[in-house]
Amino acid sequence: MFDVVAIGAGMAGLICARQLRQAGYSVAVVEKSRGTGGRVATRRVPGGRADHGARYLEPQGDAVCGLIEDLLDRDLLKLWTDNVWEFRDGEIAAIPNSCYVAPDGMNAVGKYLAEGLEIWFGRRVQAISRTDNQMWHLALEVTDGNLEKPQELTAKAVVVAIPAPQALMFLNSDIGLLPDFLDKLRSVEYDPCIAIMTGYPAEKQQDLNDLNLPWKALYFANNSDLAWLGLDSSKRINPSQPVFVAHSNAVFAERYLESVDLEAAGKELLDRASESLIPWLKEPEWLQVHRWRYAFCRKPLPVACLPAGGNLPLVCAGDLCGGDSLRDSCASRIEGALRSGLAAASWVNSQLSETGV
Numbered sequence: 001m002f003d004v005v006a007i008g009a010g011m012a013g014l015i016c017a018r019q020l021r022q023a024g025y026s027v028a029v030v031e032k033s034r035g036t037g038g039r040v041a042t043r044r045v046p047g048g049r050a051d052h053g054a055r056y057l058e059p060q061g062d063a064v065c066g067l068i069e070d071l072l073d074r075d076l077l078k079l080w081t082d083n084v085w086e087f088r089d090g091e092i093a094a095i096p097n098s099c100y101v102a103p104d105g106m107n108a109v110g111k112y113l114a115e116g117l118e119i120w121f122g123r124r125v126q127a128i129s130r131t132d133n134q135m136w137h138l139a140l141e142v143t144d145g146n147l148e149k150p151q152e153l154t155a156k157a158v159v160v161a162i163p164a165p166q167a168l169m170f171l172n173s174d175i176g177l178l179p180d181f182l183d184k185l186r187s188v189e190y191d192p193c194i195a196i197m198t199g200y201p202a203e204k205q206q207d208l209n210d211l212n213l214p215w216k217a218l219y220f221a222n223n224s225d226l227a228w229l230g231l232d233s234s235k236r237i238n239p240s241q242p243v244f245v246a247h248s249n250a251v252f253a254e255r256y257l258e259s260v261d262l263e264a265a266g267k268e269l270l271d272r273a274s275e276s277l278i279p280w281l282k283e284p285e286w287l288q289v290h291r292w293r294y295a296f297c298r299k300p301l302p303v304a305c306l307p308a309g310g311n312l313p314l315v316c317a318g319d320l321c322g323g324d325s326l327r328d329s330c331a332s333r334i335e336g337a338l339r340s341g342l343a344a345a346s347w348v349n350s351q352l353s354e355t356g357v
Contacts, residue, residue: 126141
């Protein structure tokens with residue numbers, strides 16, 4: 001039995017659990033995958049790593065700035081570039097912007113926030129119910145074959161820090177949740193994204209040197225398919241080969257939302273990149289594709305966090321909260337998630353303090 005369980009080990013869930021643990025509560029984090037960070041994600045690829053989720057951290061907002069300072073002090077981050085570039089109508093233009101990255105992969109951010117926390121990996125919440133002694137009971141599905149951790153737990157309070165459609169799979173009126181709370185969750189909308197990671201023969205690095213590209217990160221202002229392209233290997237120390245990461249726009253991702261052939265989507269994105277930039281981009285040595293079904297919250301709620309109401313503490317947090325003012329960039333989305341996690345921690349603390357926990 002725990003005082004609090006946080007569902008989801010993304011930015012909001014981790015910062016919330018971290019705050020509550022520092023306040024003296026017993027906290028468990030339940031995560032369906034094998035790692036922390038959520039969409040601040042890194043994948044192992046041939047010869048190293050590639051960031052297929054959050055591209056970098058920008059010093060925008062108090063929460064992100066504080067996190068950057070902590071990570072710089074620990075030598076987990078470095079300055080990647082002072083400019084991002086925009087590709088529009090065949091021309092590129094620099095936009096001043098300090099971008100910080102983790103040489104070992106952006107998932108180092110999640111690992112840092114997770115330090116000291118009890119995290120149950122490979123556990124997806126199947127159902128949530130109320131016990132006779134006024135606790136929350138969570139039934140868990142094993143997703144990684146690891147049976148060492150139990151398949152259920154109880155807690156006095158629950159923080160739900162996952163995308164709203166995933167939360168609605170187990171949050172419903174059957175457990176006494178109010179229709180207004182559920183309607184607000186249903187109103188949240190997301191845009192998907194297709195992310196591709198591509199590697200090229202080591203000798204192509206000389207081609208890049210000869211091209212003397214001014215950019216490491218490039219946004220596409222009006223491409224029909226592409227939204228962003230980055231030279232991911234430039235984040236690494238002594239990379240073994242050039243590695244690029246590209247993100248699609250939402251319209252393109254919608255076309256492949258239910259597709260079983262994601263490699264075709266990846267090749268189509270590479271064709272667009274090669275047409276606009278470097279012809280040999282369409283001939284990678286290897287290609288990996290990831291589908292982010294809930295990549296960007298397009299229609300968040302105008303609240304810092306979303307309490308469910310009722311006599312048992314349950315609150316939703318993450319980038320589903322924060323309002324439209326926080327959605328201008330990737331950094332603002334991370335800022336919004338961190339702020340929401342902190343707001344949820346404050347709310348849970350106020351609820352449990354009243355009950356004398």
